[in-house]
Amino acid sequence: MERAIVLMGCAIGAGLALIAGIGPGIGEGYAAGKALESIARQPEMKGELTSTMMLGIALSETTGIYGFVTGLLLMFVCPNMFLGML
Amino acid sequence: MKLEVNGAPIYFEIPILGGIPITGSLVVTWGVMIVLTILCAWLTHDLKVRDISKRQAAAEKIYELLYGLVHDNMGEGWMHYLPLVTALFGLSISCSLSSLLGFWSPTADVNTTLAWALVVFALITYHKIKGHGIGGYLKGYTEPIFLMTPFNILGEVFTPVSMAFRHFGNIVSGYVISMLIYAALITANHLLFGLLPGAVGEILAEIPILGVGIPALFSLYFDWFGSFIQAFIFCMLTMIFIATAED
Numbered sequence: 001m002e003r004a005i006v007l008m009g010c011a012i013g014a015g016l017a018l019i020a021g022i023g024p025g026i027g028e029g030y031a032a033g034k035a036l037e038s039i040a041r042q043p044e045m046k047g048e049l050t051s052t053m054m055l056g057i058a059l060s061e062t063t064g065i066y067g068f069v070t071g072l073l074l075m076f077v078c079p080n081m082f083l084g085m086l
Numbered sequence: 087m088k089l090e091v092n093g094a095p096i097y098f099e100i101p102i103l104g105g106i107p108i109t110g111s112l113v114v115t116w117g118v119m120i121v122l123t124i125l126c127a128w129l130t131h132d133l134k135v136r137d138i139s140k141r142q143a144a145a146e147k148i149y150e151l152l153y154g155l156v157h158d159n160m161g162e163g164w165m166h167y168l169p170l171v172t173a174l175f176g177l178s179i180s181c182s183l184s185s186l187l188g189f190w191s192p193t194a195d196v197n198t199t200l201a202w203a204l205v206v207f208a209l210i211t212y213h214k215i216k217g218h219g220i221g222g223y224l225k226g227y228t229e230p231i232f233l234m235t236p237f238n239i240l241g242e243v244f245t246p247v248s249m250a251f252r253h254f255g256n257i258v259s260g261y262v263i264s265m266l267i268y269a270a271l272i273t274a275n276h277l278l279f280g281l282l283p284g285a286v287g288e289i290l291a292e293i294p295i296l297g298v299g300i301p302a303l304f305s306l307y308f309d310w311f312g313s314f315i316q317a318f319i320f321c322m323l324t325m326i327f328i329a330t331a332e333d
Contacts, residue, residue, distance in 0.1 A: 054315060054318070055319060055322055058252070058256075058315055058316070058319040059319070061252070062248055062251070062252045065252055065259070066251065066255075068255050069254075069255050072258070076091065
């Protein structure tokens with residue numbers, strides 16, 4: 001019974017951790033849209049805008065990655081750790 | 087179908103200090119270092135001023151690209167950081183792309199990326215102390231008021247942690263997603279060709295026809311694009327953090 005509760009908690013937690021993907025999704029889409037607007041206004045700046053956008057997108061992706069790493073930990077590390085504590 | 091996601095494979099252990107494991111990351115990183123060294127030696131031997139060969143043209147192009155990157159982001163006075171940035175860039179790309187050849191990718195191991203990030207963190211701290219003096223560096227933690235000290239320390243600690251986890255998380259998420267896609271395609275293959283009647287269906291269901299070309303398309307994004315972008319981001323952050331540490 002305790003095992004089941006621990007495993008259930010870890011699985012639900014991993015699912016919840018991946019909700020963190022929403023934020024970067026919205027943010028990256030917004031950044032790409034803004035970059036597109038700027039390129040439409042000044043097409044000659046395309047190269048510089050694209051690389052700056054990539055940098056910003058990858059930076060804002062970090063929060064999503066934190067969620068993903070937490071999910072991985074909950075799936076593969078935490079069950080054994082918590083079951084060892086029982 | 088059984089799916090397994092494992093960390094770096096451990097080949098053997100050196101039996102000192104409680105056993106130092108020799109992991110796949112370590113072996114592949116050394117292999118990549120040897121390959122890069124040989125590549126650099128081959129690209130730069132026997133350089134000429136006139137009548138340059140294609141090999142020298144390629145070497146000059148690579149050098150100009152990286153020189154321009156460092157020059158634009160750090161400035162003229164920081165060009166002695168070109169070797170560090172180039173080394174990080176080459177190592178990061180080669181380590182990430184080594185998964186294409188079927189090796190374990192060292193950047194899918196948090197130890198590798200954390201080690202690189204700690205090197206960068208040591209340089210950032212060195213330049214902060216050099217720019218402000220040791221008193222000014224310590225005083226920087228109590229700004230704007232001393233109540234903010236825990237948050238400042240947290241922010242400082244999270245610089246290398248976020249750099250390491252960004253690189254690691256991106257590569258490992260590509261690895262996990264490619265494995266999931268491959269497993270899903272194999273299962274779909276079983277279901278689809280299992281519908282055919284008789285022995286033909288049974289034989290076709292065992293051959294992973296759907297698993298042949300489709301994973302390569304996803305690998306184009308997760309391996310090629312992801313590796314280049316993460317190497318670029320890591321180097322950009324290195325340059326920006328180091329160049330802004332002194333002011």
